[in-house]
Amino acid sequence: MTFHGLIFYGLAAVILGATLAAVTRRNLVHAVVYLIISFFGTAAVYYLLGAPFLGILEVIIYAGAIMVLFLFIIMMLRVERQAEYRFSLGQWLPAAILGLMFLVLVALLVSTDPGAGAGLTAATVSPRVFGRFLFQRYWLAVEIVSFLLLIVLIGALVLGRAPARRPTGGTEGDP
Amino acid sequence: MIVPYGHVLLLAGALFALGLVCAVARRNLVMVLLGVEIMLNAAGIAFVGAALRWQQLEGQIFVLFIMALAAAEVSVGLALIVRAYRRTGSIDQTTYDLLKW
Numbered sequence: 688m689t690f691h692g693l694i695f696y697g698l699a700a701v702i703l704g705a706t707l708a709a710v711t712r713r714n715l716v717h718a719v720v721y722l723i724i725s726f727f728g729t730a731a732v733y734y735l736l737g738a739p740f741l742g743i744l745e746v747i748i749y750a751g752a753i754m755v756l757f758l759f760i761i762m763m764l765r766v767e768r769q770a771e772y773r774f775s776l777g778q779w780l781p782a783a784i785l786g787l788m789f790l791v792l793v794a795l796l797v798s799t800d801p802g803a804g805a806g807l808t809a810a811t812v813s814p815r816v817f818g819r820f821l822f823q824r825y826w827l828a829v830e831i832v833s834f835l836l837l838i839v840l841i842g843a844l845v846l847g848r849a850p851a852r853r854p855t856g857g858t859e860g861d862p
Numbered sequence: 863m864i865v866p867y868g869h870v871l872l873l874a875g876a877l878f879a880l881g882l883v884c885a886v887a888r889r890n891l892v893m894v895l896l897g898v899e900i901m902l903n904a905a906g907i908a909f910v911g912a913a914l915r916w917q918q919l920e921g922q923i924f925v926l927f928i929m930a931l932a933a934a935e936v937s938v939g940l941a942l943i944v945r946a947y948r949r950t951g952s953i954d955q956t957t958y959d960l961l962k963w
Contacts, residue, residue: 691864706881710884715892715893736914741926753932764953793871797869800868807915810914816919817919817922820923843938
């Protein structure tokens with residue numbers, strides 16, 4: 688195993704462990720903070736796989752913007768610490784068995800793949816090459832995505848506006 | 863020589879499964895959105911690995927669009943959650959029974 692392979696497996700362990708902790712947390716703020724660790728690990732994996740620009744974007748957008756948005760909402764909503772409902776064992780045991788079988792089969796498939804022995808060769812895409820390629824070939828998609836973001840901005844504004852007084856409706860918990 | 867591409871796929875698959883469990887099994891709406899974020903992130907890892915495996919830059923370009931999509935999805939989703947909270951006073955999925963007659 689090479690040095691880079693060792694780093695990859697360490698990062699994978701960090702990512703999976705932090706995500707598992709985030710998924711099982713009862714407290715929402717703790718879950719978000721664990722997920723930030725997971726996203727930092729993902730950024731390092733991007734860097735390792737030759738996409739340093741995407742690694743930086745992962746830290747800025749995912750770990751920075753999106754998670755802070757989650758924290759804002761969690762702290763805004765005054766979520767009461769209620770006992771969360773858990774599924775009974777009979778309900779999720781079949782799903783767990785099927786998922787485990789799937790994981791074992793895919794692991795077998797990956798390990799017996801004839802082309803799997805060859806590791807990925809390290810290569811790095813500099814941000815300059817990335818940006819040039821993006822705006823030469825996929826400029827239309829960039830425009831569409833920017834339009835989508837504009838629509839989402841307007842939509843979030845409309846949805847998040849304080850509701851007008853309604854004469855009817857079951858708004859018993861209206862703050 | 864880093865690792866075989868299959869191991870990258872295994873990491874992405876395990877992460878996707880965790881996100882799926884989070885989105886399906888939790889009752890809290892915020893945790894459901896977090897699960898969707900985890901799944902999108904797992905897809906990004908698979909794309910970057912594929913970009914390195916076949917030496918094509920399109921995989922990395924696609925991750926950029928996934929990030930923009932994730933930001934869009936999470937902002938609309940959180941606005942919807944705030945609206946549902948204002949309406950019902952809860953972010954628990956099972957308390958939404960306004961349509962029940």
